[in-house]
Amino acid sequence: MTIETRATGKAPAARTGGRRVAAPGRDGGRRRPSPLSTLAHLALAVWAVTVVAPLAWTVLASFKSNTEIFLGSPFALPESFHLGAFARAWSEANVGRYFLNSVLVVSFSTAGTMLLGAMAAYVLARYRFPGNRFIYYLFVSGLAFPVFLALVPLFLVVNNLGLLNTYHGLILVYIAYSLPFTVFFLAAFFKTLPEQVAEAAICDGASHTRLFFQIMMPMAKPGLVSITIFNIIGQWNQYLLPVALMQGRGADERYVLTQGIARISVAAGYEADWAALFAALTLSILPMIVVYAIFQRQIQHGLTSGALK
Amino acid sequence: MRHRRYPFIVGFLAAPVALYLTFVVGPYLQAFYLALTDWRGVSANPRIIGLDNFAQLLRDDRFWQAIQHHGILLVVLPAATILIGLFFAFMLNVGGGSRGGAMHGVWGSKFYRVVFFFPQVLAVVIIGVIFSRVYAPDRSGLLNGVLGWFGADPVRFLADSRLALWAIIGALVWQAVGFYVVLFSAGMASIPTDIYEAALIDGAGRGAMFFRVTLPLLWQTLQVAWVYLGIAAFDAFAIVQVMSVDQGGPDGATTVLGLEIYRNAFTYSQFGYASAMGVALFFLTITFAALALRVTRREAVEL
Numbered sequence A: 001m002t003i004e005t006r007a008t009g010k011a012p013a014a015r016t017g018g019r020r021v022a023a024p025g026r027d028g029g030r031r032r033p034s035p036l037s038t039l040a041h042l043a044l045a046v047w048a049v050t051v052v053a054p055l056a057w058t059v060l061a062s063f064k065s066n067t068e069i070f071l072g073s074p075f076a077l078p079e080s081f082h083l084g085a086f087a088r089a090w091s092e093a094n095v096g097r098y099f100l101n102s103v104l105v106v107s108f109s110t111a112g113t114m115l116l117g118a119m120a121a122y123v124l125a126r127y128r129f130p131g132n133r134f135i136y137y138l139f140v141s142g143l144a145f146p147v148f149l150a151l152v153p154l155f156l157v158v159n160n161l162g163l164l165n166t167y168h169g170l171i172l173v174y175i176a177y178s179l180p181f182t183v184f185f186l187a188a189f190f191k192t193l194p195e196q197v198a199e200a201a202i203c204d205g206a207s208h209t210r211l212f213f214q215i216m217m218p219m220a221k222p223g224l225v226s227i228t229i230f231n232i233i234g235q236w237n238q239y240l241l242p243v244a245l246m247q248g249r250g251a252d253e254r255y256v257l258t259q260g261i262a263r264i265s266v267a268a269g270y271e272a273d274w275a276a277l278f279a280a281l282t283l284s285i286l287p288m289i290v291v292y293a294i295f296q297r298q299i300q301h302g303l304t305s306g307a308l309k
Numbered sequence B: 001m002r003h004r005r006y007p008f009i010v011g012f013l014a015a016p017v018a019l020y021l022t023f024v025v026g027p028y029l030q031a032f033y034l035a036l037t038d039w040r041g042v043s044a045n046p047r048i049i050g051l052d053n054f055a056q057l058l059r060d061d062r063f064w065q066a067i068q069h070h071g072i073l074l075v076v077l078p079a080a081t082i083l084i085g086l087f088f089a090f091m092l093n094v095g096g097g098s099r100g101g102a103m104h105g106v107w108g109s110k111f112y113r114v115v116f117f118f119p120q121v122l123a124v125v126i127i128g129v130i131f132s133r134v135y136a137p138d139r140s141g142l143l144n145g146v147l148g149w150f151g152a153d154p155v156r157f158l159a160d161s162r163l164a165l166w167a168i169i170g171a172l173v174w175q176a177v178g179f180y181v182v183l184f185s186a187g188m189a190s191i192p193t194d195i196y197e198a199a200l201i202d203g204a205g206r207g208a209m210f211f212r213v214t215l216p217l218l219w220q221t222l223q224v225a226w227v228y229l230g231i232a233a234f235d236a237f238a239i240v241q242v243m244s245v246d247q248g249g250p251d252g253a254t255t256v257l258g259l260e261i262y263r264n265a266f267t268y269s270q271f272g273y274a275s276a277m278g279v280a281l282f283f284l285t286i287t288f289a290a291l292a293l294r295v296t297r298r299e300a301v302e303l
Helices: A035-061 A066-071 A084-092 A095-126 A132-144 A147-160 A167-191 A195-203 A208-219 A221-236 A240-245 A257-271 A274-305 B002-034 B052-059 B061-093 B109-121 B124-134 B142-149 B164-189 B193-201 B206-217 B219-233 B237-243 B257-266 B271-296
Strands: B097-099 B102-104
Touching: A035 A274, A035 B061, A035 B109, A035 B124, A035 B142, A035 B164, A066 A274, A084 A095, A084 A274, A095 A132, A095 A167, A095 A208, A095 A221, A095 A257, A095 A274, A095 B002, A132 A167, A132 B002, A132 B271, A147 A167, A147 A240, A147 B002, A147 B257, A147 B271, A167 A221, A167 A240, A167 B002, A195 A208, A208 A221, A208 B002, A221 A274, A240 A257, A240 B257, A257 A274, A257 B124, A257 B237, A274 B109, A274 B124, A274 B164, B002 B271, B052 B061, B052 B271, B061 B109, B061 B164, B061 B219, B061 B257, B061 B271, B109 B164, B124 B142, B124 B164, B124 B237, B164 B219, B164 B237, B193 B206, B206 B219, B219 B271, B237 B257, B257 B271
Parallel strands: none
Antiparallel strands: B097 B102
């Protein structure tokens, strides 16, 4: 409903023009939008265009020929919708492969993060034992350190373990670096769960492990969903760790999507095949649009919940 | 049950703690040691050289360039993002005025929120690559294509050392705004409507409403935003690496510490020196976080 079309006379805005504040219930005739509100709409629309334009332009350009990209107007439709760039991006530039690598790595790393993170957070939040606070703060202090500080030693550790340039090495590192926030967030969440349920379950003879998996985990579902989304998006978008750890001979086959796109971008510069670059970008953006369209509420909630803690 | 508590606790903590110690705590501690060595590559042996690396840092022009860029980022990125984000969040939540006593956002606020937030879902690398084309120095770039409609000459956004950093900041702000709109919106939604009603009855306009009601009650959220964006200002590695011309160029005009650490470690194999830079970055980040929390600390308005 807009302010303008509202028929019943509730106060339309804090101030519609003059200094007078419209009182509720007796303002039937005044429904002109205030200049401020028009301005607000204009600003919002301008930003919406600013957000959409580069993305729409990228998608459009992936159907164009190189000539059209260079000589045509940015938002002109291509003469015919070429699909060749997509074929090149998929088979020659290997976007498909990078995409699947990312799916593989992130599905294991997020699952592992959630399992190990929830286990640690649960024990730290609900069991008293010597060293509890120490371990908790050890995890939480990880939030204060920039990953760049650990970069060189991390590379050496992974190299010494023979895990350089392997999926499982990358997965383990993703999990380790996701633990601080996951533990911090979930420990706070597990603390809020009622004590009585746990006591009742223990009285009924449930083991601690069963209590965790069959009672506590389902009860913590809202928190788990938020932090799972947070981790999926964070790990999907990770760039520093893979460029540091997936290098060496034959590494390019194991690149994750972010690395792959960076590489295609460099290659496109040499070969001047911009259409293929745009196609590769489109192929990596479109799934995100679909996922975002479906889970938009959960994603917004998951990503911002960390900041609202 | 009690006797089986400890095996359970140990069983649940063993794997996460082991992983964390191996890949996170261990490397962080080692970094401080490596920073004191002249280690140059996997095969060589590290030799302790004390603070020589840090002395060399102070003479390194690239290092100072990077510090300067972090300074600019630290001011501009939070300021621009928070201002734009606050403005839009206020418009989306309160800007529509009051109806039936409750404050409303402008029409279409749900739609705007969904659109604004989307860039947050995309990887910084993908945004960097998109914007490296948006800023392309000829008519194939989106911006120069649009400028071409007005007959302007192409601008070399990323190749001009006076513009390059600003172009990159533009892309960062483009991505970040939506997140903060949603964050501030959530903060504003938790402000009780009767406070707005009371302000309305007292004759407050939208401006007064914003500065006297919304802003003070949103202070904590703003503080969080400021710290987050400040920490982001000390990163910027991914976007600079993929967006700038020859990685941090032209001529170091966009370089950041993360990039210098990466370059020294993996291009020049200067492990010791790269670690020293990491230590410097760590202290900068910590100092910022402590200062930010101290400076912005003020009486939170209790509801």
